[in-house]
Amino acid sequence: MEKRKLHIAIFTDSYRPSINGITTSIDHLSVRLAERGHKITIISPTITDEVHTLHDNISLMTVPSLPASYYEEFRWSSLRTSRLREKLREAEVDLIHFMTPIFTCYLGIKIARRLDLPLVGTYHTLIADPAYYEQLLNSIVRATPESVWYYTNLYYNAADLVTAPTQNMVNLLEKNGCTTEKIALSNGIDPSVFDNSRSYEIKKKYGLGDKVVLYVGRVSLEKNINVLIDAFDKANEALPDSQLLIVGDGPKRKEIEKYANRKSSASRIIFTGMIPHEELVKSGIFGAARLFATASETETQGITLLEALHNGLPCVGADALGVSETIIHDKTGYLVPPRDVHAMTESLLKILQDEELQDRFSLEARHWVKQHYIDAIIDRWESIYIDLVSRYRSGDIERKDYLHIKQIFSTAKQFKIGLPPVKHGS
Numbered sequence: 001m002e003k004r005k006l007h008i009a010i011f012t013d014s015y016r017p018s019i020n021g022i023t024t025s026i027d028h029l030s031v032r033l034a035e036r037g038h039k040i041t042i043i044s045p046t047i048t049d050e051v052h053t054l055h056d057n058i059s060l061m062t063v064p065s066l067p068a069s070y071y072e073e074f075r076w077s078s079l080r081t082s083r084l085r086e087k088l089r090e091a092e093v094d095l096i097h098f099m100t101p102i103f104t105c106y107l108g109i110k111i112a113r114r115l116d117l118p119l120v121g122t123y124h125t126l127i128a129d130p131a132y133y134e135q136l137l138n139s140i141v142r143a144t145p146e147s148v149w150y151y152t153n154l155y156y157n158a159a160d161l162v163t164a165p166t167q168n169m170v171n172l173l174e175k176n177g178c179t180t181e182k183i184a185l186s187n188g189i190d191p192s193v194f195d196n197s198r199s200y201e202i203k204k205k206y207g208l209g210d211k212v213v214l215y216v217g218r219v220s221l222e223k224n225i226n227v228l229i230d231a232f233d234k235a236n237e238a239l240p241d242s243q244l245l246i247v248g249d250g251p252k253r254k255e256i257e258k259y260a261n262r263k264s265s266a267s268r269i270i271f272t273g274m275i276p277h278e279e280l281v282k283s284g285i286f287g288a289a290r291l292f293a294t295a296s297e298t299e300t301q302g303i304t305l306l307e308a309l310h311n312g313l314p315c316v317g318a319d320a321l322g323v324s325e326t327i328i329h330d331k332t333g334y335l336v337p338p339r340d341v342h343a344m345t346e347s348l349l350k351i352l353q354d355e356e357l358q359d360r361f362s363l364e365a366r367h368w369v370k371q372h373y374i375d376a377i378i379d380r381w382e383s384i385y386i387d388l389v390s391r392y393r394s395g396d397i398e399r400k401d402y403l404h405i406k407q408i409f410s411t412a413k414q415f416k417i418g419l420p421p422v423k424h425g426s
Helices: 021-035 082-090 103-114 130-137 145-156 167-175 199-206 225-238 253-261 277-283 303-310 321-326 341-352 355-372 374-393 405-414
Strands: 007-011 039-045 058-063 065-067 075-077 095-098 119-122 161-164 182-184 212-216 243-247 269-273 291-294 315-318 333-336
Touching: 007 021, 007 103, 021 039, 021 058, 021 277, 021 303, 021 374, 039 103, 058 082, 075 103, 082 103, 095 103, 095 374, 103 119, 103 145, 119 374, 145 405, 161 167, 161 374, 167 182, 167 321, 212 225, 212 303, 225 243, 225 253, 225 291, 225 341, 253 269, 291 303, 291 341, 303 315, 303 321, 303 355, 315 321, 315 341, 333 341, 341 355, 355 374
Parallel strands: 007 039, 007 095, 039 058, 095 119, 119 161, 161 182, 212 243, 212 291, 243 269, 291 315, 315 333
Antiparallel strands: 065 075
16 A cells, blocks of 8 residues: 655755755655655754755745844744744644754744644754854853753653664663653665766865875864874874775864964875765765764764775764764764773774775775665665554544744753953953
8 A cells, every 4th residue: 555645844954055964864864755755844943055956846935034143054043933833724734843943943833732733853963062052052151061951841741752873872862751652763864866986086186095094074173183183184194095084064164273273294185175965975085085084972873884884984973962873883984982092092993904804894984884775774764654644634643732932942040141251351
């Protein structure tokens, strides 16, 4: 029997042209569902660049917004719902899915309740980590992990179902007060999009040799790129022909580039800047590298890790949260204690200096990652959506009130406003 076709509204505070894991995850999910005949409407803050839909069954709606000057790519969305609510009512949406605990997704929660629709929330980013929220709030607002969990739980406890990409993240949500039903479901990757036939061009463009350590992701504080640079700098003492290729952009790129330039291995550390995902996967960069490394402790999963494993790259990463479930120690690479520069250095050197080890890890990586291929993930999403809609309409799911804006504003007492110190003249 053919599965029923649904109309799903996806709310997100982060979408193209911004390049990040949330955007990639939304594109993978929406395109594959659209290919199966489902309708998808993506709602995001006003988009500054022209963005084209990726499939005829996908449409875009934007919410009026203003840029938040203190954080790149973040925008304050309008909190008015009436016009958007009527558009989604007329479109006969079956279910709403939100991706971020910020104002655009507040609208999604409110509209779901006003239209009496089932609501799914996905937890993508560990914003309760100080390295993340201190950068986000830019020292203007002072927070604690407890206050940030209190805030995010307002969103996710308003949902009927919460997903996170790894079981470690599901456990962390449970531990920190998320009471909604939760399941672990990988972001998944699309194996068909990769092409390494141009690896020679990439090597020529960036002057790469045969011992390239690759990092792909945001260049920001929570990624602990300084730790990776420190580890590579020490590894480069033993292997002077090794190189570190950092692909991505972010709010701390200039600072991290300055940090790298002070290292003895500075000439061997290359920053490419941001490369759009659709270009990255066909650029040959994965084929030009020998291994992938990250020192991040905040990954809820790490799509770039999955992509590296698919391309046969052994991986080295911090033994924390999603990375702990994505790198299988001594099979697809090495897990090292968080922020342990010495352990990361040793792991980099082991792989770079041992071709047989590289081959063994590469073979295991290509085999292990198949469970995360997008077709299997979309099968699960289809079943989850259809089951949730069915249970909701039959009354098996208790109706929840919507998230009131006064509840969000009430969290202000959990935070403190910190003004920078006044500089007095001498």
